[in-house]
Amino acid sequence: MTVVTRIAPSPTGDPHVGTAYIGLFNYALAKSHGGRFILRVEDTDRERYDPASEESILDTMTWLGLEPDESPRRGGSNGPYRQSERLAIYREHVDRLLDQGKAYRAFETAAELDEMRREQKRRGQDPGYDARGRAVPVDEQQRRAAAWEPHVVRLVTPERGSTDFADQLRGPISIANKEIRDPVILKSDGFPTYHLANVVDDRLMEVTHVVRAEEWITSTPIHVLLYRAFDWPLPVFAHMPLLRNPDKNKTKISKRKLDTSVDSYRNQGIVPEALLNFLGNMGWSMPDGREFFSVDDMVAMFSLERISLGGPVFDLKKLRHFNAKYLRELLPLDEVARRAAPLLRAGGYDWTEEDYLLDVIDVLQPRVETLTDFVEQSGYFFDDSIFYDEDARKRLAAGQSYLEDLERELSMLEFFDYDSIDELVHDYVQEQSVGLGKVMMPLRVALSGRSNTPSVIDLITILGKQTVLARIGRAIQVINSGLPDDNPQKKAQQEAQEKARVKAENEARSRQKHAQGDSQKTGASS
C-alpha cells in the first residue's frame, strides 16, 4: 500500500511555522515509505480567506524544499486541490448522508442557537447543540429547503456510548458520544465545514496517514463517525505535539507571542535547511542522536515511533544557533555567498570580483548567525566612506604615529599578500616594542570605522593596497583636523557634519547604482 500524507493549510495569512512543521513530518513519513505528499488548500472559510495567502504558502513550501507531489499548482490525479473548487463533490456526499438518514437539515438561526446556549448555561448544562432539528420531519425539511429557507446540514451522532479510535502515537483514545452532538457538516452558504471536507478529501485523495496537530484530537471522533457513515475504512491518525510559545505556561504557538511567519524568518536571513533541521528536532530525534541532519537524512531514518509528545517550545536562540551552524560549517562557502549576495545588493553594496565576495564572506562567516548579519557587518568592505565616531577618533589619535609609519611602510610593500603584510606588521610591532593591540586597534578602526572586525591582516589583504592606503590617509587627516575636545557643542557639530557627508556620499552612490540598472536585484523577497 502506498503511503499518502497531506497538509491542508488554510489560506488565511502568512505561511505559518506550524504548517512547515506539520509539513515536514508529513513529507518525511510519506517519503520514508516511498509514498506521496499532498498539499490541499482548505479555503472553505470565506470570512477569513486571503487571496495572497495561497500563493505565499505554496512559495514557502518550495523555498523549504518540501515540494508536494500534488497541489493546486502542480495538479494531480485526484484534484482539484482547492476545496472551494470541490463544492459539487461535497454536495453529492452530503446528499448521500441525507438520503440515508445519517444527516439532516437544521433550520435554527444564529440567534436561536445563541438563545439555546444561554439557556443551557443558565441551567448549568454544558453548551452544545441539543439535536432539536432531528425532530423536524424529513418531508418538512425538504419542503423548507426547496423554499430556499437558510439551513445547515448536521451529522446524526450517537447519544450514548463512545467513539474510539487509535492514535498511532498515543494509543487508544475514547471520547463519549455525548461530547459530540450533531456537528454541522455543510454550512448555510453551501460550503462544507472542515470535518466533512477533510474526510471526503482525504478519502478521495487516497490519504492513508493523517498526521496533524494535537489540537485536532477532540474532533477526531467526528471524523471517525463520518468515515463510518460513508462506510469507509479509517486512515491512520497521528497527532503531533503542538509547538509552544516561550511563555511561562507554554501555550500553543501564536502570532501574538511569537513570530510565526516563515516568510519573516526567511527575510531575517534564516536558511531553510536550518529551519527544517530545527523543526526536525522538535518532538523527533535521530536514532543515532545526531542533531544536525538534512531533510533527506530525516527521511532515511524516519519513523513515527521516535516522536516524543511533550509540547516543544519554539526557541529562537536555538533556531539562530542552527542557522549559524549552517552558515559557517554545514553549507559550502560559495553557497553561503550565493545566498548572501542578493541581500548585500539590496543593501546597496556592490562588487566586481566574485572572489572579493567570497573573501568577505569567508572572514565574516564565524561571526554571523543569519544572512542579514552579513549586510550589517560588511559595510566597510563595500563602502569607502567610513564614519569615525568619537570613540573611533580617540582610538585613531592614540595610534597616530603607528598609522603614519604603517601607511609609509605599506605603501612600499611590493607583494601585497597575506604573508607579506603579516610579516611587515609584526616586524613593525616588534621594532616599536609595543603590544600588538596598540598598533592593530588604530589600524582596524582606520580601515573599518569599528572596533570589532575580523583579523586586521585579513582586512588589509582583502581591501587591497589602494583602499588601505587611502583609508589610513583619511584617518590621519581626521586626526589632524581636530581632536575631539571638551567642547560638546563643537563635538556635536563635527559629528553632524561628518554624518551628513557620509550620508551624501551614500546617496550619491546609491543613485549611481540605480541608474546603472538594478535588474539583478532579488533581495526584496516577499
Next chain:
RNA sequence: GGCCCCUUCGACUAGCGGUUUAGGUCACCACCCUUUCAAGGUGGCGGCACGGGUUCGAAUCCCGUAGGGGUCACCA
C-alpha cells in the same frame, strides 16, 4: 468548568526494568586560544512533578494527585 492529551536540567531531547554516580545540544558561567569581536577548545551549573503500588530491582510498568496544554463555532 466538562472532556481529551501531555509531564526527564531554564529550553530541545536520549533513555523504551538492571550497561545510569541519568547522556547530548542550546542558553548561562569560568578558563584556554587571541590584535578586537566572534568562532573554536576545555570545564562547570542544572533535571527524572509528587504520592502510592508492581518487581530482587523503576526515569522506564500500573493507579492516584498536582501541574501544564488542547478542545468545547455555520474557524480551520
